[in-house]
Amino acid sequence: MTDSTITDTTTTPTRFDADSLMSEPDSTGRFGEFGGRFVPETLVPACQELEAGFREAWADPAFRDDLDTILRDYAGRPSMLTECFRLSEHLGLRVFMKREDLNHTGSHKINNVLGQALLAKRMGKTRLVAETGAGQHGVATATAAALMGLECKVYMGAVDVDRQALNVFRMRLLGAEVEAVHSGSRTLKDAVNEAMRDWVATVGDSHYCLGSVMGPHPYPWMVRQFHRVIGDEAREQCRAATGADPDVVVACVGGGSNAIGIFAGFVDTDARLVGVEPAGGAAVRHGVPGVVHGMRSYLMQDEYGQVEEAVSISAGLDYPGVGPEHSWLSSIGRAEYPNVTDDEVVEAFQLLSRTEGIIPALESAHAIAWLSREGHTMQGQTVVVNLSGRGDKDVAQMMDVLGDRGDA
Amino acid sequence: MTGTSSDQSAGTSSVDQRIGRIETEFRAKRDAGHKLLVPYITGGYPGWQDAIRACAARGADAVEIGIPFSDPVMDGPVIQQASQAALDRGATPAAVLDEVPSLDVEIPLLVMTYYNLVHHDGHRRFAHRLVEAGVSGCILPDLPLEESEPWTRAADHEGVETVMLAAPTAPDDRLPRVAARARGFLYSVGVLGVTGERDQLAATATALAGRLKAITDVPVLVGVGVSNAAQAYEATRVADGVIQGASMMRRLIDHGPDAVGDYVAEVRAAIDRD
Numbered sequence: 043m044t045d046s047t048i049t050d051t052t053t054t055p056t057r058f059d060a061d062s063l064m065s066e067p068d069s070t071g072r073f074g075e076f077g078g079r080f081v082p083e084t085l086v087p088a089c090q091e092l093e094a095g096f097r098e099a100w101a102d103p104a105f106r107d108d109l110d111t112i113l114r115d116y117a118g119r120p121s122m123l124t125e126c127f128r129l130s131e132h133l134g135l136r137v138f139m140k141r142e143d144l145n146h147t148g149s150h151k152i153n154n155v156l157g158q159a160l161l162a163k164r165m166g167k168t169r170l171v172a173e174t175g176a177g178q179h180g181v182a183t184a185t186a187a188a189l190m191g192l193e194c195k196v197y198m199g200a201v202d203v204d205r206q207a208l209n210v211f212r213m214r215l216l217g218a219e220v221e222a223v224h225s226g227s228r229t230l231k232d233a234v235n236e237a238m239r240d241w242v243a244t245v246g247d248s249h250y251c252l253g254s255v256m257g258p259h260p261y262p263w264m265v266r267q268f269h270r271v272i273g274d275e276a277r278e279q280c281r282a283a284t285g286a287d288p289d290v291v292v293a294c295v296g297g298g299s300n301a302i303g304i305f306a307g308f309v310d311t312d313a314r315l316v317g318v319e320p321a322g323g324a325a326v327r328h329g330v331p332g333v334v335h336g337m338r339s340y341l342m343q344d345e346y347g348q349v350e351e352a353v354s355i356s357a358g359l360d361y362p363g364v365g366p367e368h369s370w371l372s373s374i375g376r377a378e379y380p381n382v383t384d385d386e387v388v389e390a391f392q393l394l395s396r397t398e399g400i401i402p403a404l405e406s407a408h409a410i411a412w413l414s415r416e417g418h419t420m421q422g423q424t425v426v427v428n429l430s431g432r433g434d435k436d437v438a439q440m441m442d443v444l445g446d447r448g449d450a
Numbered sequence: 451m452t453g454t455s456s457d458q459s460a461g462t463s464s465v466d467q468r469i470g471r472i473e474t475e476f477r478a479k480r481d482a483g484h485k486l487l488v489p490y491i492t493g494g495y496p497g498w499q500d501a502i503r504a505c506a507a508r509g510a511d512a513v514e515i516g517i518p519f520s521d522p523v524m525d526g527p528v529i530q531q532a533s534q535a536a537l538d539r540g541a542t543p544a545a546v547l548d549e550v551p552s553l554d555v556e557i558p559l560l561v562m563t564y565y566n567l568v569h570h571d572g573h574r575r576f577a578h579r580l581v582e583a584g585v586s587g588c589i590l591p592d593l594p595l596e597e598s599e600p601w602t603r604a605a606d607h608e609g610v611e612t613v614m615l616a617a618p619t620a621p622d623d624r625l626p627r628v629a630a631r632a633r634g635f636l637y638s639v640g641v642l643g644v645t646g647e648r649d650q651l652a653a654t655a656t657a658l659a660g661r662l663k664a665i666t667d668v669p670v671l672v673g674v675g676v677s678n679a680a681q682a683y684e685a686t687r688v689a690d691g692v693i694q695g696a697s698m699m700r701r702l703i704d705h706g707p708d709a710v711g712d713y714v715a716e717v718r719a720a721i722d723r724d
Contacts, residue, residue, distance in 0.1 A: 082524050082615070083614075084617035084642060086620075086624075232521075235521050239526070332566050333592075341566075346543055347543075
């Protein structure tokens with residue numbers, strides 16, 4: 043690693059709230075025709091209370107200072123922007139990685155969770171409910187709950203409990219109760235259903251700590267605001283390192299929280315915004331507008347409107363829908379949503395490990411896989427990749443795929 | 451009873467003022483001192499047609515037919531299991547609705563399903579399908595008041611009565627708005643939680659039914675968490691009737707359609723007691 047440069051800004055992140063294309067959704071929680079609040083009547087008052095609570099907290103400098111402080115002193119923000127010289131040379135590009143993998147708990151998920159946990163406490167809630175796919179959001183939620191003295195219950199599809207056993211143990215170690223969900227496809231979508239059922243029954247004292255930019259209003263907007271720190275930092279860091287904005291910004295998309303976070307910092311620049319979906323869960327490319335989990339958005343469904351199961355090597359992207367703001371950014375042509383295959387992801391997982399000494403999460407490897415496949419069309423351009431998480435959790439699964447030597 | 455039907459529909463279009471079959475029958479029965487019983491049966495589950503016939507024969511005032519959906523967020527384990535079994539057997543909205551005319555029952559029928567199946571089909575088309583099948587009403591538990599307009603416009607136009615849900619969490623100023631949009635009857639959610647059987651009727655069940663009775667003349671039925679004949683009796687001391695789902699489906703799953711009929715008769719006898 044003699045030829046890597048680390049760019050680490052220590053200044054406060056700049057906020058681009060006012061004139062951004064990605065400002066507030068309308069009063070019904072819509073981004074264009076996407077979003078809304080399609081929840082059982084029992085949850086409508088809770089969503090309204092949450093919207094009011096978030097609006098008030100977000101406008102309160104004391105709340106923002108508290109959040110900035112724990113993001114800095116506990117989560118380790120700002121995260122670095124690392125220039126990847128060997129990968130750049132390999133691809134003929136100038137590649138920077140936004141190092142969300144170096145956050146406490148190993149992914150970008152902590153940004154949102156610390157925000158929501160702080161908000162839940164402020165609103166007098168004593169218990170957090172969460173869903174998780176790969177386990178990263180569940181670990182982050184269990185962590186925030188431990189930090190702030192809140193009870194925590196995490197729902198996880200039974201399939202994911204099996205393939206992410208290490209994260210299940212982490213959550214339990216942190217004091218959370220983990221429940222395996224055996225209904226439906228037994229993955230992330232069913233964990234969301236079960237978390238919503240829990241919330242319907244416990245709405246008085248529980249906050250649903252949703253893990254992506256999805257769900258009913260205000261979640262897609264609120265979770266984006268908690269993650270926009272990624273993009274705001276990256277924009278400043280990229281300017282400090284190159285004197286300009288990047289040509290391309292790329293991130294993986296399941297529900298789409300890490301992508302929306304980094305897009306928020308660049309949406310008003312000329313940068314191409316690229317959200318990479320798994321081929322087996324390409325909601326934007328292959329879905330049609332539908333309503334599930336509280337929102338209207340692109341959704342993979344059969345000819346009758348039954349929600350289809352996503353199939354991906356990465357549990358965190360195993361989701362048949364996508365956050366409504368991504369559907370909107372796609373529909374207006376501001377962002378593009380290509381997809382990559384599991385095989386391309388496995389290659390990218392190895393490529394970043396070999397060229398930069400960074401083992402990415404399988405989710406984040408989707409962004410690198412796209413860059414690796416399409417890099418030849420953008421020679422010489424500057425690219426910022428959101429490296430949303432680290433690959434430690436995926437190592438056991440990849441040993442099965444690659445064999446013991448890791449170079450199959 | 452405060453208010454009247456004309457108070458409830460004041461300011462809405464002439465189409466909205468049409469009172470449909472369910473509401474007409476339910477108001478007349480209620481006003482005659484009869485308590486209302488609406489069983490829920492999952493369409494496409496083995497024996498579902500005979501279960502509905504048994505309900506009609508043994509004292510139900512209407513039946514709610516569930517069209518199974520892949521992601522039923524308001525349903526607990528029993529109805530989830532029934533829905534999944536029906537889907538695994540190839541149940542589709544069209545297949546379930548195609549069977550309805552052959553049920554040949556005298557009581558009105560409603561459909562209970564989730565909004566994506568309606569959204570995917572198209573509002574007008576789905577409403578029209580219901581009418582063609584002879585279904586009078588529709589319940590969409592994940593379509594709250596604020597999002598309901600595109601559907602209710604189509605449903606009103608086709609003459610399908612949209613039952614609205616009211617929840618214990620609603621503040622006082624919300625309930626009249628929900629009640630004003632209710633057609634057929636008003637579904638008073640009995641418990642904070644999803645469908646399923648409980649040991650006791652929650653205190654919230656009678657409390658909410660009482661709040662609703664004080665502000666609307668539309669028949670008020672308690673559903674979700676009404677689990678046996680005794681609880682149905684208790685609920686109908688305040689409410690105009692009850693909806694029972696999980697306790698019906700557990701009997702259908704464990705013992706078949708005749709057991710559903712026996713249970714309907716048992717609940718009927720209980721709520722008819724003074």
